[in-house]
Amino acid sequence: MIKMKFLYSIILCILSSVVYAQTKKTPQLDLAITWQPLENNYLKDEQGLSVLEIKNVGKTALPKNGWKLFFNFIRVITPKNADQPFNVAHLNGDLSCFTPGKNFEGLKPGESLKYEMLSNSWMVNTSDSPQGFYLVWDNSNEIVPFKPVSFVAPPDQKKFFRVGGDKETTPEMIFNANQSISNISESKLTKVFPTPVEYVENGKSLTLSSNLSIGYETGFENEANLLANDLFKLFGKKIKVSKLPSAAKPTIILLNDGSANEAYTLSVDEKGVTINAGSNAGIFYGIQSLKTLIDPAAFATDKNKEIVLTGVEVKDSPRFGYRGFMLDVARNFQPKAQILKLLDVFALYKINTLHFHLNDDEGWRLEIPALPELTNVGAKRAHANAQGSHLQPSYGSGPYIDQLPGSGYYSKEDFKEILRYATARHICVIPEIETPGHARAAIKSMDYRYQNLLKKGDKIAAEKYLLRHLEDQSVYRSVQKWNDNVMDVAMPSVYNFLETVTDEIITMYKEANAPLETIHFGGDEVPKGVWEKSPAFNRLKQSNSEVKTTADLWNYYFGKVSTMLKKKGLYLSGWEEVGLKKAVENGKSKWLVNDKFANQNVHVNVWNNLLGNEDLAYRLANGNYKVVISFVSTFYFDMAYFKKFEEPGFYWGGFTELDKPFNFIPYNYLKNQQKNYLGRQLSEKVLNEAEKLTEVGKNNIVGLQGQLWSETIKNSHHLEYLLMPRLLALAERAWSKSPDWAEEADETKAKELYGQSLSAFYNLLGKRELRRLNHYAGGFSYRVPTPGLKVNGGSVSANVQLPGFSIRYTTDGSVPTLKSPLYTQPVSIGSQLTFRTFDHAGRGSEVSKIDQVKNDGAK
Template sequence: MIKRTLLIAFCTFFICFTILAQSGTNRMNPKELNLTWEVVEEGYQNKNQTLSAITLKNTGKDPLPANGWSLYFHASPSFKANEVNAPVKIEHVNGDLLRMVPTASFSSLAAGASKRIELVSGGQMINESRAPEGFYLVWSDNPAKGYAIGESVNKKPSVNKIGWIEPAEIYEQNKVIKDIPVEKLTKVFPTPAQYTETGQNFSLTAAVPVITDNAFSREANLLADYLSTVFGQKPAVKTSGTGKAIRLQKKQGLGEEAYELQVTPQEVVISASTPAGIFYGTQSLKTLIPPSALATKQSSVTLTGVNVKDEPRFGHRAFMLDVGRNFQTKEEVLKVLDLMALYKLNVLHFHLNEDEGWRLEIPALPELTQVGSKRGHTLDDKKNLQPSYASGPDVDATSGSGYYTKDDFVEILKYADDRHIKVIPEIETPGHARAAIKSMDARYERLMKEGKKEEAEKYLLRDLNDKSVYRSVQNFNDNVMDVSLPSTYAFLEKVTDEILAMYKEAGAPIKTIHFGGDEVPPGVWEKSPSVQKLIATNPKVKNTDDLWYYYFGKVNDMLKERNLYLSGWEEIGMRKVTQNGKTTYIANPDFANENFHADVWNNLGSNIDLAYRLANAGYKVVLTNVTNMYLDLAYQKAYEEPGLNWGGYLDVDKPFYFIPYDYMKNMKVDTENNPIKPGAFAGKERLTEAGKKNIVGLQAPLWTEHIRTPERLEYMLLPKLLGLVERAWAPDPVWATETDAKKGETAYNQAWSEFVNILGKRELPRLNHYAGGFNYRIPTAGAKVENRKVVANVQLPGMEVRYTTNGSEPTKSSKLYTGPIAEKGTIKLTVFDSTGRAGRVTTVENK
């Protein structure tokens, strides 16, 4: 008995000592583990794959053990260790979360030592968006806790094997741009329907009152508030008065968003039939103010004398902001609303949930934000969601976590409504719903512990006995709601009603809710007992494909009961059929006359004409073409240029040259920026006159997988959002309908020159100060060697190019480029704006 007691005591001591040793001072502090990742070889083994290497360096005094740890990170699940007996193996956790686990071949990493590990992954490393990121360490004896490591470095490849854009290519792109004197530029942006300058200017001071019709008092006060930021004093707002004034007056017979603006030496008159029209007139007045006036407080501002008659081309001019992938603060949303209002965008499509986050407080369902709004290291997603997009191991440490309280959301709605912006909330369903599903799982578990089984099951979003196997595009295997469950519809009704209550409290209009509908993967629902029961009892549901129409039929009925119509991604209007032995998708006739509004993004491959097919079939279509409108795509094919590239590259020109009613005419390049092959549009459906009436507007979305800060958001947003602004508001340009190709090209080049001159000389300088200033992208200089000299140009006239000849990085005080550079050697050039912010460095060798 004594021996047994001693043996137990010894074993207990040994186990405790081992745990102490593993978690104590003889193993390294994770912060002392540095990591470098670099590309070794593109097109490895002559395949579409990349060989890369991770180098781990121990900068501390204690070793990284040979085992007992995992290194978590975010990347494509295609990442694998290269060697047969590699020192690590890569395991896919879920979504974009992977972990690196040491094998028997891994030896302890001593203090000061480094270890290089080769990896192979699918595809090519076009830019940093495909690189692994967000590394953190987890010790095996404490698997529920993650630790951020030290420095992580992503080394740019030294050789261009990808076909990254060269300075000479940028130079050729910019060659068509003329430098137009600022006095010859249109002073109102976006381009008005009718615009003339009179030469009779108006001197505006804080003493000039705003005299308004009673119906426009809100718009008058917003204008006066803005003018107070220019003058340091708010002009008076009155309902009557004589003398010099800004007058807001009612004029019958103008369109809903139309206005007229006259600036004479005696007064500024804005006329409209509606508050919205008056508001847009005041925004035009704001763009008449020279941008230099915003840098410091002014005593007076000269307004160009103009006569403007204006109204928008499209009634739906939308920007979509994704806050599900990465959260943006209420303050940044309000700032974006100010930007939208200035440029007359009138719809904020608010993407409020995703697999990676639920961002709106629903008081009746607290777990949605208690669990679904937070990301951090977890083994079971019960208290928070797993990290995604390099959000890190710690909850609330980054933009991976966050949500809008009910009060926040009401404030956003009021702010938007004051600026005549409709907010369309998106509740992404039935796919992209992992945050909601895990939140309702947490609710279920809480109530089951309380013995409340019926209440626990009320809002469940999955069949607990579902054995279906699937993998979404974003690599999740548990992110789709079960649409056969009554509890799924109870959940949607509860969320809808709580959202409607917030709109009512805000006094803001709501006519639709967006219910997503995209990217539900194959395999979903196939082994759900609930689904099998529905198929057996409902004659309209013969298989899992039919669940799609069943689901949106029920959601549509729920919305109609609340006097709302359904908005969604393009899949809400599509039906899966078999034609000539092949599976294909057609416009679903079942919902063609149900006032479904579909945001159609896919104009790639066989879906080039999808938007037109749906419009022709009777669906209301918002053109959201990925090739011209996806703001999260990288500006250029360059390793340092942030953004995705699966849908191509999106510089400011692509939204600008979009032709809504004939966009196949403007599709010049494929997703690799190579010229589209002849015949690519053969047999594609064109927009009919009836279909044309169903194109309700344009939308530019900004997805935020790699957008973690307001600065990055604004960089991706601007200036290319201004291309959408112009195309959604301004009249149909001559070059878009010109049948003579040469004449069309000449007209386009002139219009493009005017547009980029307006951006570079007026609107972007304005945005240096407006609403606190925006971190817009500064373009990269174009440059090439010509006649043994370096010549350079810039996409946005008004910005300056500075250069060095000694290999150093240019600064604001470097030499100003004014003509060809004769010096030999390494010439580095950078574009600067008026505040001294710089673009990427361009390097040219002049031998």
């Protein structure tokens, strides 16, 4: 009977979507919704108990029936008990629906109710909350959206912990971590960032003014003009640029010395600036180093009269040729202007690859003129309709079409502009077309195309690009809870689709005069159960002796994709699964290196270093795959900085504080990253049996890459909060040579050297680079660190992670502002003391309160 009620609820929710109307909110009905998590491991199972409070703050009652309430929640939920007021149905992905329960009698203005629910996993922070609530009336199909959900922290932290030893990050924990950071005078800091191979201050200085000039040797015109534009933004006057030799000696000269690849030298003295390199990229990176040499305060205005440069001699080249960043714009979209802004900061810090995640289950973001449905359907999210003319709401994107961040795409011209902008700044853009899983946006777009052409009687054209078999009865559920998001790789039409998309992308790159060496075809998280009952798979088995089970489709699929790319002069890139196969060892399923695509210049991004896969990157590199280290526990910047209910971001791969990417040792990462995603020490067995990197493998580590998945990102401010300042730690590790603390064998000495290095890095950020980023490229909303607090007897001490930032406090519990007292010494204890960090631009952090700290000195 319970199952029948559940199915009935699903049917009701789906039927409500058959007719779709976009109308304005009914002014009389308004619901305020609050979510509070209560307990993890409820009833000693890995599930969470939470409560929704729904209050009618409108002028009319919510009736006892005749409506459905839709919402997004990354968890599948069930009611705590049968007495709850609503029935609930999980629809697809993260979309669920409430319908009136048998006990619901309506909700009058001013009344409220509570709905207690169980979710199928732990909860940690506000990113776990349900969101995007909207109501649809049964009779009129009118839509009523509601304000964002409010959050209330769990009442009992101990009940909220996931495992033994789990802790909420406290101000005292932050204080203790900050205590090891030394305050270093800015005059003693290396003023070029990332840290160059050789850096010496020569005791001289150079004063720049608006009458400076730039001279360049043949081939460096683009770089000279970019530098002139940068200097124009500082002086507000056009800078003279000329080809060498010129009549008068320029202030800044760009010379070709024949150096390899991206290497350069930079010399600054009282006579001028000289940048030598053997390539355009080398000259460009010398210019970026020159820009970081400039006092950050100069970037606050375009009316500088003069800028004084410290005299330096720099010799530099990158550690890794691949220094990448992956940006997901599929889950939630980012406009073109934000992409260009990110390219500016990537270029400044010598990140040379943008891995552009352009499609996923929740969106297709690149116009493909030959297949207009991909953006006409796949780039739009709204309340569902029978025609399938757009995608369903996801991640709280709401019921209305054409609204950011759920909807949006780059036109062909937009994309070419991005490519040109990146290319001028020596950034390669790798387009990712996620397949065969994570492909729902493409699948639904081609379904819509199929239906339209079938109505016109053109069955052949309708089936040409179909991505699923209409009679496939396979049952599966992806990690993100989709049941219809995997392409049927046994169908020839899938390869028609991929080749058409590939050809259109190649054309865009050619028209933009941008380099293209590879296309990333995804390959991750294909769920169990796919293709098993597909008629196309059954037919393929009859005609292809190498295909016996669905597992064989993996080699079949990526073999065809790789061959297609090779014919077009490209190589295959993918996530780690492209180079792996599943096997059973000692009764347990394990990933093994797949020899099929080894030694074929196949590049794989290895993200999984969790739970038995700690050595996976090295195993793939040793097995002759080209590896881009992209670890979730180190370089996934969508992970929260630390465990705190109010701190946004996911956490399934662990928490990623600023020091995590900084202390990464690429060729021996288990040397100092020996904890799992729950912060527990890895066993000696894991550490001892983990495969070590061979010399062959070392040569196959092509670089490092940061990732920013966008499920939780609603706007550019939140994107920049998660990105910065962690991007700078990635840049340092990808560009700079192996630091002395990573090479030191003596653990005590290595720890001491590391402490000095981390302090220098934090000082550089707090006193120089983040001051620069307040204004550079329009300014960035980086994360300002929360202050640490420690109570000792009758006083409170405070500190901050980044020297150069200030702390202010209040004594009445109010949020500190720039007018609040400046913290300079321990403050007498008071029950409502509240502290907050401020950067140089006056932006404040989250607050730390005295009631969150225990008194170590109390008697």
